[in-house]
Ligand SMILES: Nc1ncnc2c1ncn2[C@@H]1O[C@H](COP(=O)(O)OP(=O)(O)O)[C@@H](O)[C@H]1O
């Protein structure tokens with residue numbers, strides 16, 4: 089029986105889709121059977137980031153409304169046999185799927201996959217409710233900006249009320265060392281003081297993330313980049329390993345602080 | 354209506370005191386009879402009560418139960434004289450509802466949670482929050498608010514009752530807004546609200562209260578605020 093993890097944030101454009109694609113890729117690289125589920129109905133793009141757009145035949149809404157079998161809608165990634173995608177529909181709107189239908193689909197996927205990674209749309213309305221309906225765990229993505237942290241806090245408050253979901257864990261995305269150093273961005277400690285949940289990982293702002301997404305190849309496939317390393321570490325932590333945070337910076341003290349946040353010594 | 358005034362023991366007794374007098378009401382007679390005697394007693398001095406200097410009146414009803422309507426009526430009768438001011442109406446007796454309401458108002462509720470953005474914690478009585486109130490989060494109590502944690506959001510003490518004696522205390526005081534009773538304080542610069550205090554350091558619990566003289570919400574060290582606000586009663590009942 090697999091585990092379903094929803095990737096959410098409240099605010100749009102903070103990196104939910106990027107995080108979903110890369111976590112999925114990393115877990116598949118570790119030999120796990122992974123299914124990515126795009127719940128951003130009407131604004132799907134996980135298929136594009138994964139480079140699987142041209143192979144879509146059926147979608148999530150077709151499955152929910154019994155127009156096809158679940159298996160027929162899954163797009164298999166040609167690069168790894170163990171990675172599949174259940175794409176969102178592009179032509180209908182979020183209201184066309186109900187949370188109960190969503191939960192049924194995720195439950196069915198749990199029988200065949202080790203990990204189901206659910207990419208959540210922005211907002212806290214129906215699309216969000218659909219995305220969390222079948223989830224066992226939650227990853228909240230934020231950037232080091234006040235508005236993003238505020239929305240993450242709102243979403244954490246909602247997730248904490250969902251009894252079937254374990255306490256959410258945090259990914260801080262698009263960190264820019266020089267901006268943090270000169271006070272233009274929130275520090276990781278400040279974010280952790282406010283959100284007060286477990287830190288799963290931090291990912292730098294990296295131009296290669298954007299160019300690799302544009303090529304349809306998540307950055308995690310390019311081992312040399314720093315962001316790729318960050319996603320690999322996140323993947324290992326999901327698998328239960330205790331991995332220290334990377335030193336992002338030659339700045340003394342930073343690594344120590346972050347180690348403390350991760351509960352390491 | 355008959356105004357049978359017993360000559361032996363009056364139903365309404367007036368006792369002089371500084372700035373005014375106390376009206377002691379008989380505990381046993383029927384209410385209409387009492388009201389009639391009150392009206393009569395006051396009318397004797399109507400000239401003084403209409404035109405004289407302000408007089409403060411306290412009413413003691415002893416073991417007589419006064420309904421809210423009766424209270425309003427007594428106040429109206431006394432106030433019909435221009436110089437008379439009602440300071441207080443005291444009765445030892447209250448209904449079960451009134452008693453339960455009073456109990457609720459005085460209770461101290463402990464809550465352990467983070468009040469996150471978009472969440473609101475509303476407590477009847479006093480609240481002890483073990484956790485933070487984040488930006489965008491709200492904590493309200495009809496009484497006092499005590500936070501063992503950081504206040505970054507909105508806190509409102511004396512909610513509903515417009516009790517401007519209520520206080521907000523927090524281990525770390527960084528609110529976006531404070532409200533005490535009907536008073537609102539936007540803390541663009543929290544520092545401005547802080548009283549200049551001797552030996553002020555950041556490792557102390559701070560308390561926000563409404564300052565009657567400055568007519569605004571100010572923040573002070575708990576040790577100093579305790580000198581003029583008795584907060585101890587909030588914690589006695591539950592011990
Ligand atoms: N770590 C990163 N470094 C640089 N760009 C990033 C990073 N993470 C995300 N992006 C870019 O930010 C944009 C929004 O990311 P996306 O994952 O689509 O956000 P969401 O799904 O939350 O709306 C995309 O253009 C993506 O390539």
Ligand SMILES: [Mg+2]
Pocket residue numbers: 104105128133208209
């Ligand atoms: Mg997205």
